[in-house]
Amino acid sequence: MTANVLEINGLKKHFGEKKVLQGVDLTVPEKKVFGFVGRNGAGKTTTMKIILGLLAADEGTVTVCGEKVHYGNTKTNRFIGYLPDVPEYYSFMSPAEYLRLCGEIAGMNSGEIKSRSDKMLELVGLGSEKRRIKGFSRGMKQRLGIAQALLGRPKLLICDEPTSALDPMGRKEILDVLVAAKEETTIIFSTHILSDVEHICDEMALLEGGKVVMQGTIEEVKQKRRSTATELRLEHENDTKALMRAYTELQRLPSGDIVLNDPAKLPEIMRYIADNRMDIVRIEKQEATLEDIFLEAIQKTV
Amino acid sequence: MKAFLRKEWMETVRTGRLLILGIIFFIFGLMNPAIAKLTPWLMETMKDSLAESGMVVGEVTVNAMTSWTQFYKNGLMCVIVIVLMLGGVLVNEYMKGTLVQVVTKGLSRRKIFFSKMITVYGLWTLMYLVYFGVTYGYTAYFWPEDKVEALVFGAFCYWLFGMFLLAFLLLFSAIAGNVGQVLLGVGAVTAVMFFLNYVPKLQKYLPLRLTEGLNLSLGTLKTEDFVPAVIISCISVAACGIIGMAVFDKRNL
Numbered sequence: 001m002t003a004n005v006l007e008i009n010g011l012k013k014h015f016g017e018k019k020v021l022q023g024v025d026l027t028v029p030e031k032k033v034f035g036f037v038g039r040n041g042a043g044k045t046t047t048m049k050i051i052l053g054l055l056a057a058d059e060g061t062v063t064v065c066g067e068k069v070h071y072g073n074t075k076t077n078r079f080i081g082y083l084p085d086v087p088e089y090y091s092f093m094s095p096a097e098y099l100r101l102c103g104e105i106a107g108m109n110s111g112e113i114k115s116r117s118d119k120m121l122e123l124v125g126l127g128s129e130k131r132r133i134k135g136f137s138r139g140m141k142q143r144l145g146i147a148q149a150l151l152g153r154p155k156l157l158i159c160d161e162p163t164s165a166l167d168p169m170g171r172k173e174i175l176d177v178l179v180a181a182k183e184e185t186t187i188i189f190s191t192h193i194l195s196d197v198e199h200i201c202d203e204m205a206l207l208e209g210g211k212v213v214m215q216g217t218i219e220e221v222k223q224k225r226r227s228t229a230t231e232l233r234l235e236h237e238n239d240t241k242a243l244m245r246a247y248t249e250l251q252r253l254p255s256g257d258i259v260l261n262d263p264a265k266l267p268e269i270m271r272y273i274a275d276n277r278m279d280i281v282r283i284e285k286q287e288a289t290l291e292d293i294f295l296e297a298i299q300k301t302v
Numbered sequence: 303m304k305a306f307l308r309k310e311w312m313e314t315v316r317t318g319r320l321l322i323l324g325i326i327f328f329i330f331g332l333m334n335p336a337i338a339k340l341t342p343w344l345m346e347t348m349k350d351s352l353a354e355s356g357m358v359v360g361e362v363t364v365n366a367m368t369s370w371t372q373f374y375k376n377g378l379m380c381v382i383v384i385v386l387m388l389g390g391v392l393v394n395e396y397m398k399g400t401l402v403q404v405v406t407k408g409l410s411r412r413k414i415f416f417s418k419m420i421t422v423y424g425l426w427t428l429m430y431l432v433y434f435g436v437t438y439g440y441t442a443y444f445w446p447e448d449k450v451e452a453l454v455f456g457a458f459c460y461w462l463f464g465m466f467l468l469a470f471l472l473l474f475s476a477i478a479g480n481v482g483q484v485l486l487g488v489g490a491v492t493a494v495m496f497f498l499n500y501v502p503k504l505q506k507y508l509p510l511r512l513t514e515g516l517n518l519s520l521g522t523l524k525t526e527d528f529v530p531a532v533i534i535s536c537i538s539v540a541a542c543g544i545i546g547m548a549v550f551d552k553r554n555l
Contacts, residue, residue, distance in 0.1 A: 052406050054555055072411065072551055082406040088399040090309060092316040104305035105407040148403065 005030050005079075005156045005186045006051065011060035012210075013046055020046050022210030024060070028156075028203075033182050035197035035218075036190040038207035044190040045085065047207070048160050052082055065155055078106070081149030081185070085161040087141055091134035095126050095144050098133060099151055106152040113151075120147035124177055139170035146177050150185065157187045163196055175200050230260045235279035246272060257282075303413040306404065310421040319387060320425075326383055327429040331436025334372035335444055338364045366448030367519065369441040373434075374516040377460045380433055384426050384464065385471055389485050392418050392475035392550075401555050415476065415550045419543060422468050430461050452525065456515025459528055463512035466535040467492065469542035476550040509535045 004027045011024040020043040028034045038044050049055040051062055053074030062069040064076040089098055096117055103113030121127045124143035133144065142162055149157055159178065163171040171193075178187060179200050191197060197204055198218060205215040214221055233256060234240045240258065244250055247269060251259040260266060273280060314320045342362045349359045392415075395401045401414065434457050441448075467488055474487035495510045505511060511531035517523040 054402065054405070077406050077408050080406065082403065084399065084402055086399070087403065089403075090313065090400060092313055093309075097312075101305050101309050102403070102407050105404055105409045107408065148407075152407075 003030050004028060005065060006188070007061075007063045008047070008051075009061050011047065011050065011062065012058045013043070013050065013055065014058060019210055021050075021057075021060075024207070024210070024212055026205055026212050026215065028186060028188060030155075030186055031182075032202040033178065033187045033189060033200050035201035035204035036188055036207065037192065037194065037197055037204055038190075039192055042207045043210055044207055045160055048082075048158055048188075048190060051158065052077060052080065078152075079155045081152065081154035081157045083142070083145040083149045083157070083159040083162055085164065087145035087148075089133045089141065089144065092132060094132055095121055095129055095147070098144070099148055102148045102151055108152060116151055116153075117147070120150055123147065123150070123180060125173070137170075139166055139173060142166065142170070142174055143177060146174070146181065150181055154185055157181060157185045159187065159189045161191055162189070163191065163193060171196070230263065230266060230283065230285055231257045232260070232283040233257050233281040234273075235281050239273075239276070239278040242276070243269070243272070243278065303409075303417055306409060306414060306417045307420060310417055314421065314425065323384070323387055323425065323429050324432060327380060327433045328436055330376050330380055330383075331433040332440065334376060334437045335369040335440035337372050338368035338441075339444055341368065366441050366445040366450050369437060369445070370450050370453065370519060371516055373437045374456075374460065374513065377433075377463075377513060380430070381464045381467055384429060385467060385485070385488055388422050388425065388468070388471060389488075390481040391422055392472070393478060393481050393484055396553075396555060397480065399555070405555060411551050412547055415472075415547045418475070419472055422472060423465060426464050426468055427461065430464060450519050451521065452515070452518040455525060455528075456518045459512040459515050459518075459532065462532060462535050463509055465539055466509045466512070469539040469546075473542040473546040473549075476546040476553065506530050507534055509538070 006026070006028040008024055008026040011021050011026075012019070013021040024043070024047060026047075036044055036047070046055060050057045050071075051064065051069060053069050053071050053076070056071035065079045067076050067079075069076050090101075093101070099117035099120065100113055103117060108116070118127070121129070124147045126140065126143060126147065129140075133141070136144065145162070146157075146159075149159070162174050162178070166174065175196060178189065181187065182200075189197070189201060201218060203215070203217050204221060205212045206221075207213070231253075234243065240252075240256070243258065244252060247260075247265065249260075249262060249265070250269075251261070253259060260269065341364050345359050345362045352359055404414065405411065438453075470491045471484060471488050474484045478484045478487065495508050498504050499508055499510050506527055507530045509531050511528060512535060514523060518525065518528070
């Protein structure tokens with residue numbers, strides 16, 4: 001049985017009147033790249049900060065590698081590497097000096113810091129960079145962020161929207177580094193860029209309305225929609241309207257297509273179409289993208 | 303904590319803070335004997351123009367005491383400079399978000415706050431030693447025969463006054479969200495002290511008394527007149543440290 005690196009149960013958090021998290025339940029198994037998806041303001045960063053002990057939860061528990069997280073000075077951070085959405089560094093240091101600081105704080109010995117920081121800087125393509133961080137681009141800062149996060153061989157790497165502010169080239173570089181890092185750690189990757197999730201994640205959870213509304217492997221999540229949705233188009237507008245009147249559960253897309261989400265109804269609808277001699281232009285099972293699923297889940301909770 | 307302290311030192315050196323403060327405090331220290339030494343010449347130069355205004359300039363005598371009088375006068379400027387230069391020592395880290403990564407790497411917030419205390423107090427002590435040392439050296443060079451009473455205790459009191467204000471700077475740094483709020487807080491504490499100083503009965507208890515080391519050298523105040531202010535300042539420094547640490551422990555980074 002695979003152990004869970006992270007378990008979140010009934011997590012609640014509010015800021016003033018705004019309830020950001022309303023009972024988040026989440027489990028992240030070992031050695032996976034886990035996509036934590038949600039629109040901006042859904043509570044992804046809040047959840048991550050609670051996992052890191054940087055924010056106090058109102059209710060609920062978070063355990064990392066079996067140990068409970070406490071707000072303030074949590075010891076569970078020894079298991080975690082963290083890459084904030086906009087990582088900030090001491091700009092007067094060089095990358096190697098910064099990693100040395102991080103390694104010493106984490107309690108690593110000097111030999112280990114040297115070998116590990118050389119390896120990590122090589123991994124993120126900053127091995128030959130001797131300049132101070134002050135002159136770094138955003139992409140370089142993100143890559144250095146990954147190097148510092150992976151320095152202490154964390155069991156869990158938390159990346160908060162690491163690609164959202166980068167150009168396509170920078171995004172690709174970061175995703176490549178994360179794929180390489182997957183070999184040695186579990187990664188939680190928060191984002192609202194769904195193509196990134198499809199590209200590198202094994203599992204995902206969708207956070208909406210302060211709750212996790214969907215969780216599973218990428219295929220499982222897609223399968224849920226794939227097995228249920230059918231799109232069809234009729235030749236004549238009058239037929240389309242008549243069918244919509246007869247079956248109110250059908251949905252009409254802006255393109256004019258009709259969507260049927262309940263597969264059990266399909267034979268009956270097909271009989272109705274045949275009995276009324278309606279002409280079908282197109283009928284197909286919908287190939288759901290994560291974007292469709294994301295939008296559908298959001299619509300359901302609004 | 304050693305690693306974070308080394309980072310603090312590196313920051314002090316590489317951002318030019320050490321050099322700037324060193325130059326300013328050296329110049330301030332030099333100004334005290336220099337002004338004293340140049341006063342007779344200045345008065346002589348201005349003698350004629352002052353005479354036209356009806357002012358008669360007699361013979362001006364300067365000595366080591368003149369230099370140390372300047373030392374106490376310029377002391378407040380030194381405190382203002384150090385407060386302005388170190389106002390962002392902690393707040394700038396929240397604003398940039400640089401502490402998030404060191405905290406998530408496992409450095410305790412108390413160690414961070416303690417490192418900042420060592421940096422702030424250490425830098426003030428070092429700079430004050432430069433200020434005192436330069437004044438002392440040049441004063442002894444120009445007026446080797448002159449002896450000034452209670453010099454070390456008077457200088458210690460002024461150093462403690464700086465520590466008192468810096469303790470509040472650290473406390474407000476744990477509470478405030480930007481440099482302006484920190485400076486406003488320190489300014490408010492100073493203003494309250496000046497206000498309370500109008501009440502004669504309170505004067506000996508106020509840390510403002512610590513700036514009156516000159517009166518100690520002149521003999522108008524005695525060492526024991528400073529004791530309540532020294533005790534209150536020490537308690538304030540300790541209290542600000544403890545409260546600041548407790549607040550910093552719980553604040554969002």
